[in-house]
Amino acid sequence: MSTIDAWVARQRERASQLPGAALPWLARRRADAIARFADLGWPTSRLEGWRHTSLAFLDQQALAAPAFAHPAFALATLRAAFDEGDHWLVFVNGRFAPVLSVTGMLPAGMKAGALSEALNSAPDAVEAAFGSADDSASPYALNLALCNDGAFVHLARGTALEQPLHLVFIGATGAADTHLRNLIVADANSEATVVEHHVGGGATLGTVVTRVQAAQDARITHVKLQQQDAQAIHLAQIEAEQARGAYFASHSLSFGARLARNDIRTRFAGEGCETLFNGLYHVDGRRHVDHHTLIEHARPLGTSREYYRGLVNGNARGVFAGRIIVAQDAQRTDAIQRCDNLLLSRLAEADARPELEIYADDVKCAHGATVGQIDEDALFYLRARGIDTDHARQLFTYAFAAEVIERIAHAAVRKRGRGLLLSSLPGGARMEALQ
Incomplete structure (x- = not known):
């Protein structure tokens, strides 16, 4: 029997208990999102964007909640690798854990906390950054429909965070699925580094959406370290929008999960934007990792650099599909895209597909890919x-x-x-x- 109806029923059961359930705008978006998920179902290989990473098996699979060590031990090991002055927001089984979180003295003009709390204290700010399920792939529509928590970060104009802000998501017992949504809003001339950690076993299925809004001349660096255990299914989307002169860097390091999918995209909504997409993945055994990226040069004088490398061993498979779109008005664009894969066994498989879609005539663009031993x-x-x-x-x-x-x-x-x-x-x- 298909699980789609079960997911729809689950959303209806949870709807009144989800954070922000009393907000009309959020209730409407969640209803639209679960309807979109029910209409689309899980992506299969018949869809061009998912032909290497079908999720059809989730249509028949019941989810179980695996066990994991106490989150305090995992957090202590993680924090030991970083500086004392860093800031930490910790989530366990998809819920904010204030006892484990240490934010220290944040600069004036910065707010960082749980999304569930921000929905009560600043609903208008959350609404503006929350996003919708329009045009989303079905896993991310499901995320919007069921998201229980995540981080809400707001940097006021001119605010600079010197030490990184760590968003730590730890799995423990009791959750077969988790759905997290992180919102990062950076006002003009603000600057921060946000490190997103996903560790341990946690839920069998986890969806994560991280949205970044970078205003004029803001500088945001996002680092994602994914090291979940072998039974995890990790489906994630990072989406940014950059205003004039904004800088956004995405570093994606994927070392865990039996199946990991990362959709990363940004749009240059103003002139003179700059972005760096940088990624590394290592898969072995029968694991599978997929990075799909999209950089939209919608305005002139944009610069983008994209570099991904994969290490593929055993019977594993690594997938990269990158797309750069240069709009007709995006003259004097400078874009480079590169993906290289190293096969460490005879049975390993890597698929690399870089794409340039150029509608302007005054550009400097290049792309390439290699797969070899x-x-x-x-x-x-x-x-x-x-x-x-x-x-x-x-x-x-x-x-x-x-x-x-x-x-x-x-x-x-x-x-x-x-x-x-x-x-x-x-x-x-x-x-x-x-x-």
Whole structure:
């Protein structure tokens, strides 16, 4: 029997208990979202954007709630890798955990807290940033219909956050599915780094939508570290809109989950915008990871750089589909898109599809992709200098992936990224000793 009706029934049962249930605008959007989900169903390979990542199996699969260690232990391990002055908002099983959260002294003009609380204290601000299910893929429509919590961050004009704000989502027992929505609103000339962590087992199915609104000359860096356990299904969307002169950087590091899908997109709504999309994924066993990106150059003088690299081992599969659209009015656009994949086994599979769609005539754009194995000549070069074959392969694999990590500007976050990379690679402990 199909699970679609069960999801619709679940939403109706939960609707009155969800945060903001008494807000008419939110009730309407949730009703529209669940109707859209029911109409579309789970994406299958018949849809062009999902032909490598069908979710048809979710139409028949009952979800179970896996066990996980106490969240305090997971958080302590995580916080030990970062600076004392960082700010932490922690969510357990999709709900805000104030006892575990430490925001410290935030700068004047900044608010950071739970979305569930902001729906009561600042409903108008949430409404303006919340988004709708129009044109959303069905998993993200389901997210809007069922989202229970997430973070709400507002940076007033000219506010600069010196230390990163960490949004930590920890899974524990008792939740078969979680649906999170994060809203980041950056007013003119504001600046912040937001690090989104997804750790542990948590829900079998998790959907996450993170929305970023960057006003004129705002600078927002978003780093996502996904390291969930092997049974997790992680479906996520990051969507940004940039006003004149705004800068948005998205760093996506995917090291966990049995199936992870990341849809990342931004739109240049003003002149002179700049963006960096930077990603690394490592999959092994029979795991599957998919990054779909979209950069819309809607206005002139925009600059975008997009670099993704994948390490694919065992019977795993890595997918990248990137699209850059340059509108007719977006003259003097400068865009580069690149995806490179390293196959570490004979059965590994990688699909890379970069696309440029250009309607302007005064542009500088380039794109490319590679899929291959470690160069045997390069291995021979190292072996001739006394390095054994296994160590030589580890060196090349790490060097291939580390280039992505080095683009992260913040030193502590960059160090954490290196640690995650090394812990995921065979022989990583040996490599770490050389750092």
